Amino acid sequence: MKTTLIRLIVAFAVLTASQNVALAETPVAKVGNRVITLEELQKSLNSTPYGMPKTNTIDPGSLDVMNKMLGELINAELLYDEAQSEKIRKTDEFRLEVAQHKKDLLSSLYREKVLEENVTDDPAIAEKYAKEKSVSMESAKALLRVEKRKRAVADESLRLFSRYSVHFSPLAARQPSTLKDRDMLVHATTFKIRFRDVKPLVQDMGSKKGLLDLLAQCVEVELFAARALETGMVKEKKYQTEMATFEKNLAVTLHRGNLEKKFKPTPNDIDAWIKKNEYLRFKPQKAEVLMIVVKTEAEASKLREEALKGGNFYEMAVNNSIAPNAQMNAGRVGPVTIGERPYNSVDNALLKLKPGEITPPLKGDKGYGIFKLLDISPREIQGGAEVRAQAEAQGRLKPAATVAYYFIGTLH
Helix, strand or coil, X not given: CCCHHHHEECCCCCCCCCCCCCHHHCEEEEECCEEEEHHHHHHHCCCCCCCCCCCCCCCCCCHHHHHHHHHHHHHHHHHHHHHHHCCHHHCHHHHHHHHHHHHHHHHHHHHHHHHHHHCCCCHHHHHHHHHHXXXXXXXXXXXXXXXXXXXXXXXXXXXXXXXXXCEECHHHHCCHHHCCCCCEEEECCCCEXXXXXXXXXXXXXXXXXXXXXXXXXXHHHHHHHHHHHHCCHHHCHHHHHHHHHHHHHHHHHHHHHHHHHHCCCCHHHHHHHHHHCHHHHECCEEEEEEEEEECCHHHHHHHHHHHHCCCCHHHHHHHHCCCCCHHHHCCEEEEEEECCCCCCHHHHHHHCCCCCCECCCEECCCCEEEEEEEEEXXXXXXXXXXXXXXXXXXXXXXXXXXXXXXXXXCCC
């Protein structure tokens, strides 16, 4: 990684539940001049910010998960620094996406302004509406609000339609399949819409009504964005903050995509990965298992011998296992899935068994365990295309920077 790594400083704050420190003021890491706060970290836990790899739903209370998310945020900062040096912001792709987002954001902000100024609740009208429609006051208010919102947006669109002299071309009523990219569909004093601008959205439409409806939506966005520019909304803090965040995250996303293409595994890489990871060749299997965990290998061996001689495995788990909830579930585990990840020692041991058989003692983090296989789904060969797709996804070199950092404190 480039010199950014040299400038990387990471520091965890020591926090306790009794501390009354504002989250926004609690730094947990620093990359160059960029400070990552605990508040930002916690907000990221249940979302996937634009520009970051997609993740599954996670437990915000897990320290390991917080550490992982912090690593992703740090990687995003490093990638942004690289994106800057690669001049991602000067590419056509970046400029086009920024221009479209700017238009969408301005339109959205102006719509919010219109609704704030025109949509209010009138208790008298709501009460009358509730009696006429035989609904509750809350329902009446909600229904009236929806109607007012539609009317306010439609009225403002009509006003701006005249203000900016919008005209639909006769071509807008034709079948999309008969149009050419350069064909002008709508023109106004501040914008134009050619067929190429909406072509990606109408590929599968085919109907005149579909194209006209789409153009009406596009025109509304253009009108609201134009009016937002005219009224100076680009100077508002909310707009500037959201655009700055979008541009930064877009740069990270585009740079990440470029790196993924650069490090895409070759067919030989994929073959080697499949050979190294046998589990890919088979569909995942479901297994019903009993487990006993004890502190020493000698204890595990003794219990295994007892079980092989006919001892009741359930009772032995209740009386001897140190595994959590062993007394409640009598040693039952699962169903467990084998084959969604590389085989571990337990997976390999279970795959050698027939239902009713017991594994030898296996060393784990908490001690030694023995496992009795109750049942397992049949092993089925996975299709070649699925195997290669999975191998390509797993064998791809991670495009994000990998950084090492030390814990100075503890997050609670």
